[in-house]
Amino acid sequence: MKDRIEDMLADAANDKGFHWRLKVLNECLLPLWEGDFYIVAARVDSGKSTFFASELTHMAAQVDELYPGQDRCIVVFNNEGPGRKLRHRMFNAAIGVSNVELVELSKKGTVYQDYLDAIGGRDNIYIFDIHDYSMGQLEDIIKELDPAIVVYDMLDNVQADVGTATNGGTRTDQLLEWLYQRARVLAVKYNHAAIATSQLNGDADGEIFPKLSMLANSRTGKAGAADVVLMLGRSNNPDLQNTRFISTPKNKRRRDGAPQDPRREVSFKGATARFED
Numbered sequence: 001m002k003d004r005i006e007d008m009l010a011d012a013a014n015d016k017g018f019h020w021r022l023k024v025l026n027e028c029l030l031p032l033w034e035g036d037f038y039i040v041a042a043r044v045d046s047g048k049s050t051f052f053a054s055e056l057t058h059m060a061a062q063v064d065e066l067y068p069g070q071d072r073c074i075v076v077f078n079n080e081g082p083g084r085k086l087r088h089r090m091f092n093a094a095i096g097v098s099n100v101e102l103v104e105l106s107k108k109g110t111v112y113q114d115y116l117d118a119i120g121g122r123d124n125i126y127i128f129d130i131h132d133y134s135m136g137q138l139e140d141i142i143k144e145l146d147p148a149i150v151v152y153d154m155l156d157n158v159q160a161d162v163g164t165a166t167n168g169g170t171r172t173d174q175l176l177e178w179l180y181q182r183a184r185v186l187a188v189k190y191n192h193a194a195i196a197t198s199q200l201n202g203d204a205d206g207e208i209f210p211k212l213s214m215l216a217n218s219r220t221g222k223a224g225a226a227d228v229v230l231m232l233g234r235s236n237n238p239d240l241q242n243t244r245f246i247s248t249p250k251n252k253r254r255r256d257g258a259p260q261d262p263r264r265e266v267s268f269k270g271a272t273a274r275f276e277d
Helices: 005-013 023-028 048-066 083-095 099-108 111-118 135-145 172-189 221-225
Strands: 037-042 074-078 125-129 149-153 193-199 228-233 243-251 264-269 274-276
Touching: 023 243, 037 048, 037 172, 037 221, 048 074, 048 083, 048 125, 048 149, 048 193, 048 274, 074 083, 074 135, 083 099, 083 111, 083 125, 099 111, 135 172, 149 172, 172 193, 172 221
Parallel strands: 037 193, 037 228, 074 125, 074 149, 149 193
Antiparallel strands: 228 243, 243 264, 264 274
16 A cells, blocks of 8 residues: 555545534544444434434535545445334434424425435435345445445344354354454445444443443454444433433544543434434
């Protein structure tokens, strides 16, 4: 590899990469870019899908700016619920409206065009239902589509390819470490940014700033594979049900002069599928 230092410095000076909707993330993290591997972790039913709908619909319009004329896309590998539910959330988040307002836009016949206008004019967020898929099958999709961003929701549920994972290791943490390391390798190999979602274990219940050790079914394997671990903490206080707490207990993409871990409160707007500062 002989990349020119001048080119790399120019990219840094120009802040090249995908910027987040949340200002707190733009303040503490360098732009999301090729080869980056993030983990976004939260407790069950705490807003991981809403977080991705909010952020990916903001990044979608940036794809053609960063890769002009290349028709690159954002791929979401979904193996939790039906993908159509996530697609629905993308419309909420992109346009910034509730379901009632989406119905009104649909009656006017403008809802799809409003969605396209909000994400840059091209329907470039592809959602694949991948229940029971293996990592090798996902690599085939990546090779065919050449995405700019790949989201694994949830990576823990992807099947390890027979005969490859951890050289025969069978412990859950060994298999998961192989999956997370493989996702990172694919991000570098195919020049895209990768983000995986992870559950947090029961120790994180009610914790607004969970620890790395609370990543579900993992010793150090998951955290070791990631450049950034982004936590979505949630309080059990009934008065804070529309609040989430952003932290980055692991952050190798910190901006110069920015805090390693911002520990910031943000607004969770479930009706419009948005996280806001």
